[in-house]
Amino acid sequence: MLEITNLTKRYGNDAPVLEGLDLKVEGNSVVAIVGASGAGKSTLLRCINRLVEPTSGSIKLNGSELVTLKGAALRRARRKIGMVFQGFNLIDRLTVMENVLAGRLGYVNLYQAITRRYPRADIERAFTLLERVEIAHYANKRADALSGGERQRVGVVRALMQEPKILLADEPTASLDPRTSEQIMRLLQSLASELSLPVLINIHNVAQAKAYTERIVGLRHGKMTFDGTPDEFTKSALEAIYGGIEAPDDELTAPAAKPRKGARGVTHDDPL
Amino acid sequence: MTTRSSAPSPRQGRRTWRKPPFIANPWLRYGLWLAVAVYLVWALGTLPFNWARIAEGVPRAARIFGGGFPPSFARADLLFTGFKESLQIAILATLLGVMLSIPFAVMAARNLVPRPVYVVGRAVIIVSRSFHPVIVAILFVAAVGFGPLAGILTLTLYSIGFVGKLLAEEIEEIDWGQVEAMKAAGAGYFATLVYAVFPQILPRQVGLSMYQLDSNLRASAVVGIVGAGGIGGTLMNAFGRYDYDFAFAILLVIIAVILVSEGVSGWVRKQIW
Numbered sequence: 392m393l394e395i396t397n398l399t400k401r402y403g404n405d406a407p408v409l410e411g412l413d414l415k416v417e418g419n420s421v422v423a424i425v426g427a428s429g430a431g432k433s434t435l436l437r438c439i440n441r442l443v444e445p446t447s448g449s450i451k452l453n454g455s456e457l458v459t460l461k462g463a464a465l466r467r468a469r470r471k472i473g474m475v476f477q478g479f480n481l482i483d484r485l486t487v488m489e490n491v492l493a494g495r496l497g498y499v500n501l502y503q504a505i506t507r508r509y510p511r512a513d514i515e516r517a518f519t520l521l522e523r524v525e526i527a528h529y530a531n532k533r534a535d536a537l538s539g540g541e542r543q544r545v546g547v548v549r550a551l552m553q554e555p556k557i558l559l560a561d562e563p564t565a566s567l568d569p570r571t572s573e574q575i576m577r578l579l580q581s582l583a584s585e586l587s588l589p590v591l592i593n594i595h596n597v598a599q600a601k602a603y604t605e606r607i608v609g610l611r612h613g614k615m616t617f618d619g620t621p622d623e624f625t626k627s628a629l630e631a632i633y634g635g636i637e638a639p640d641d642e643l644t645a646p647a648a649k650p651r652k653g654a655r656g657v658t659h660d661d662p663l
Numbered sequence: 664m665t666t667r668s669s670a671p672s673p674r675q676g677r678r679t680w681r682k683p684p685f686i687a688n689p690w691l692r693y694g695l696w697l698a699v700a701v702y703l704v705w706a707l708g709t710l711p712f713n714w715a716r717i718a719e720g721v722p723r724a725a726r727i728f729g730g731g732f733p734p735s736f737a738r739a740d741l742l743f744t745g746f747k748e749s750l751q752i753a754i755l756a757t758l759l760g761v762m763l764s765i766p767f768a769v770m771a772a773r774n775l776v777p778r779p780v781y782v783v784g785r786a787v788i789i790v791s792r793s794f795h796p797v798i799v800a801i802l803f804v805a806a807v808g809f810g811p812l813a814g815i816l817t818l819t820l821y822s823i824g825f826v827g828k829l830l831a832e833e834i835e836e837i838d839w840g841q842v843e844a845m846k847a848a849g850a851g852y853f854a855t856l857v858y859a860v861f862p863q864i865l866p867r868q869v870g871l872s873m874y875q876l877d878s879n880l881r882a883s884a885v886v887g888i889v890g891a892g893g894i895g896g897t898l899m900n901a902f903g904r905y906d907y908d909f910a911f912a913i914l915l916v917i918i919a920v921i922l923v924s925e926g927v928s929g930w931v932r933k934q935i936w
Contacts, residue, residue, distance in 0.1 A: 440847050470849030480840035484862040493858050497849025504854045546844075553848055 392417045393439070393557055393589060398448035400434050400613075407446070408434045409613040416557075419587040421580055423600035426610035427633055432593040435610070436559045439591075440472045441465060453556060470497030473550030475579075477562035479542045481549075483535035487526065490534050490545050491517045494552025513552070520548045524578065540571035547578060551586070558583070560592040564599065572596070576603040597629065731911030738909055741897060742916060749893035752814040753879040759815070760822020760879075761872045767823055768830035769856065775834060788831065791824030800886035811892030818879045818886070825878070826871045830864060837863045873928035880924050884917055 393416040400409040408431045416422055424432045437443035439450055441457065450457045452471065460468050473494075481490050495513045496504055503509060521527040524544040529537060534545060543563060550558055560579060564572030576592075580603045583590045594600045600607055601621040609617030609624075609632040617628045686692040736742070769775055770784025796817050803813040841859040850858065887895020894913060901910040 442843055442847060466849040466851060468849075469847060472847070474844070474847040476840060476844060478840050480838075480844035482841050482844075482858055482862050484865065485858070489858075493845060493850070494848050496845060496851075496854045496858065501851065501853050501857075504850075505857050549844070549848070 392451075392453055393591075394449075394451040395435075395439075396449045396451075398435070398438060398450065399446045400431070400438055400443065401446045407613055409438070409445075412448070412613070412615060414608065414615070414618075416589045416591065419583050419589055420606055421583045421590045421592065421604040422606045422608060423604040424591060424593050424608045424610060425595070425597055425600050425632060430610040430632075431613040432610055433561055434613075436474070436561050436591060436593055439557075439559060440469050440474055466497055470553050471556045473553050473555035473558045475543070475546050475550050475558065475560040475563045477565045479539075479546045479566070481534040481542055481545055483533070485534060486531050487521070487534055487537070487545055488517060488530040491521065491548050491552055494549040497553065517548070517552060520551055524548055538571075539567050540574060543567060543571075543575050544578065547575070547582070551582070555588065558588055558590045560590065562593050562595065565595060572599065573603075579603070597624075600624075727907050730905070730907035733908065734912035734915055735906075735908035736912050742894075742909075742913060745887075745894035745897035745913070746916065746920070748811055749880065749883040749887065749895070752811050752818060752891075752893050753876060753883045756815050756818030756883075757822055757872065757876045757879050760819040761826055761868075761875060763819065764823045764826035764830060765868075767827040768834060769860075771827060771831035772834035774837075774839070775856075775860070784827075784831070788824055788827045791820045792828060796821045796882045796886055797889060800889050800891040804890045809890040809892075814883060814886050814891035814893055817891055818882055821882060822875050822879065826868075826875055829871055830868060833864045833867045834860060870932040873931050877921070877924050877928045881921060 393414070395412060395414040398409055398412040398414075399407055401407040408429075412431075412435065414435075424435065426432050434443055438445045439452075439457065441460070445458055448458065452468070455468070457468055482493065485493075489507065492507070492509050492513060495509055499509060499513075518527055518530070521530060524547065526537075526541055526544055526548075529541065534542065537545065543566075546563075558579070563579065564575050567575060576599050579590055579592060582588065592600075592604065601624060605620065607617065607619065607621055607624045608615060609628060611632050616631045617624065619628075684692060686695070767784055767787050770780050771788050772784075773781055776784065799820055800813060800817040803816045807813050807816065837860060841863065842855060845855040845859045883893045884895045884898070887893035887897070888899050890896065894917065898910060898913045898917075901907075901913060
């Protein structure tokens with residue numbers, strides 16, 4: 392269970408990016424965090440695994456405080472928090488398998504890491520997960536030889552190799568075409584229930600958020616303006632989050648189950 | 664729109680255009696030209712050129728070049744020994760220098776280390792870059808005596824400075840997302856270096872090493888002149904004994920070796936990218 396209380400993040404002396412945020416995520420729920428650019432979605436996720444230092448507040452994962460951790464204790468806590476990135480952040484020049492095994496770097500020692508002598512159980516788990524996302528035949532290919540959707544699946548598998556207690560996905564579909572991004576959303580959704588893992592997904596695409604998650608959290612200027620089920624996420628809630636900033640109306644008019652519009656800036660290929 | 668595409672106005676034929684001057688201020692523009700002219704007159708007037716000696720030197724130069732033809736390969740064994748030593752010095756120094764340059768490059772990369780370590784790393788690189796190899800070679804010859812050891816130490820220091828500086832700059836420009844991904848997985852500092860940093864700088868590192876081998880080969884001939892071993896010493900002796908034909912043979916072989924090494928290093932760099 393993830394429990395965030397009164398979280399505030401301020402960069403320098405600027406206005407806070409997150410202000411007194413409270414959020415509780417239980418069980419294996421998939422939560423979408425929506426909001427305009429600069430609303431603080433990314434900062435929120437990065438505060439959880441401390442890629443960003445929170446200014447004040449408390450973040451507890453299964454009862455243990457994350458905000459005060461340092462050094463080795465912080466690294467031990469991070470292994471239990473998987474993260475999927477918008478730009479995949481794979482090691483381009485290494486093979487798919489090395490990228491996947493990198494998810495175990497918090498568990499193996501430096502000698503094992505350098506010589507790639509990972510425990511047999513890790514390699515077994517890597518193959519199982521790669522088979523689960525149907526890219527096991529790419530194990531020895533260089534990561535930069537894969538397509539966008541395949542690379543994001545490697546990113547997801549790498550995060551799952553950590554045997555995480557929670558999965559954070561920071562705009563996991565924003566660099567993908569609409570069809571591939573739906574595949575990734577569906578994958579995250581089914582993995583959450585298969586592994587009974589809570590998943591937090593930052594997402595721009597409101598239609599996808601409504602279709603693939605069971606709870607939507609809306610952020611605006613670092614404050615929570617909406618928290619409820621996709622059914623409760625009405626036009627007025629959308630207005631409260633994006634109102635006066637931008638109006639992604641077109642995304643709502645598309646049928647929720649099969650959104651035809653991609654995320655911002657993504658070229659639209661033929662919808663299937 | 665139709666009004667714009669109507670017949671050209673009678674004024675159009677009178678329009679001209681000239682490239683705006685590189686330096687806009689005319690005083691500065693012509694002042695700079697004047698300064699250059701004044702400097703040239705002053706420098707040529709005051710530097711001690713001995714024109715008589717120069718005139719005398721032209722036939723002397725002709726004699727040296729004349730004496731160099733045809734180049735003599737009679738003492739090929741001496742040539743071979745000198746080159747073997749130069750190659751050994753260059754390769755050893757490159758290996759040592761490139762290996763040592765990695766830790767110093769990491770230390771000198773602002774994004775990877777705390778400020779005090781960065782200052783130390785930069786200082787090492789700046790010091791090893793501030794002197795020309797010949798000056799360093801003179802110091803090392805004085806310290807460890809004549810011979811290849813002085814040459815190896817000189818070129819190692821030279822390599823650390825050059826490769827370390829460029830590698831540090833490369834490290835500062837890596838894709839930080841990969842580092843974040845390793846941090847998020849709970850990887851330690853050195854594991855993050857090995858996984859997220861080194862693969863990104865590997866092609867650059869190989870390219871720089873090849874370039875440095877090339878450069879060390881050239882420099883090993885020069886440092887030999889001040890007594891740090893290798894073909895440079897052989898060349899110096901040949902000149903000292905007026906063996907111009909042998910000296911010329913050495914020069915030809917140096918050119919050939921540099922050409923070959925440049926070709927090879929260029930090819931390897933292209934393959935590895």
